[in-house]
Amino acid sequence: MPDGSTVVPAILGSDKLMPSTLSGDKTDRPVYLSIGSLSKAKRQSVKTNRLILIGLLPKCPNRPKTHTKRFAYHESIAAILRALEEPANSGLTGLCADGRTHHAIPRIASFLADYPEQCTITMVKNGWCPRCEICPDDMPGFARRPRRCHPQRYLHLSTTAAEEVVLWKFANCPNFADAHAGCNIYSCMNVDRLHQLLKGLFKDHTWEWIVSFLKDIYGQEKGLDLIDERFSIIPRFSIICQIGAKLTRVKQWTGAEYKDLVKVWPAALAPLLEGHPDHFKFIISVTDFILITSYHSHTETTLKYLQDALSGISSNIHLFLPYRKSHSMSKIPKIHSLLRYIE
Ligand SMILES: [Zn+2]
Secondary structure (H helix, E strand, O other): OOOOOEEEEEEEEEOOEOOOHHHOOOOEOEEEEEEOOOOHHHHHOOOOOOOEEEEEOOOOOOOOOHHHHHHHHHHHHHHHOHHHHOHHHHOEEEEOOOOOEEEEEEEEEEEEOOHHHHHHHHOOOOOOOOOEOOOHHHOOOOOOOOEOOOHHHHHOOOHHHHHHOOOOOOOOOOOHHHHOOOOOOOOOEOOOHHHHHHHHHHHHHHHHHHHHHHHHHHOHHHHHHHHHHHHHOOOOEOOEOOOOOOHHHOOOOOHHHHHHHHHHHHHHHHHHHOOOHHHHHHHHHHHHHHHHOOOOOOOHHHHHHHHHHHHHHHHHHHHHHHHOOOOOOOOOHHHHHHHHHOO
16 A cells, blocks of 8 residues: 555445335335544434445346346446445545545445345355354354455355355356455444344344243243233333333334343343343343443453353353254354454
């Protein structure tokens, strides 16, 4: 990199968007661009142009083959980002906000997307990890694994060899990131607290396991009534939303409700778990993990707390094996993704 040049991290993002409730189930998939050189306050402010719409992905015909869908996706993103390919090598010279001329090298640094789209972007099978070479059967796998490398490493692998490092590979379907210098598309896959921790680890897994466990101890109906009763007696508090009397019957929770429930559930359920210290320890570890990951910055000490919480989850997760249909904790990418928060 030439002296005096600045790397400008490009942050890409894409998500399914429903343009209007009147348009039925039609969806659009816009692609946005932001840059990592902006301050956090500016990037979070809705008043700034911190996100720029750079393209809309085309729709695939009805019932496309997975190959067609992925090929169309990668070709489209490659076309949208073509203008960044050459500057990622040689850079751009332009006038900046400080009134001076600077030489900047834009590099793709992050791609914000949900898990199914992460699989499409990194070309791994659904259920596999987009960041490291772990086989779904070895999940949750909280020990560190070799991270996926630059796509060039996989370019020359045969389909069979690619499957050995748990990568889905199609002939004639290059990854759009192959053409971008300095981009490791696997490291660009970021954590997602709402879907991985609040909805995944907390609601879909731990909450369901604990409810099933309490139903086993106290009986089907009585177990649910006891849980509802415990949550209904939580006094009103300004920063906690009021939890209804029939919590266990609520089908869908909002993001704010997930966050509030995480704060109160160890205290609410503690009396019901008396005599089951390891189950309670698991709840505490899950709660610690979710709350510590919400910190805006971390130190060596907070990362150690996070590691301790992960160790607590790892050592007690086997208690809930009876509540998994497969009687195994493998093939849960959301639980495996906890490791990413410490890396
Ligand atoms: Zn992984």
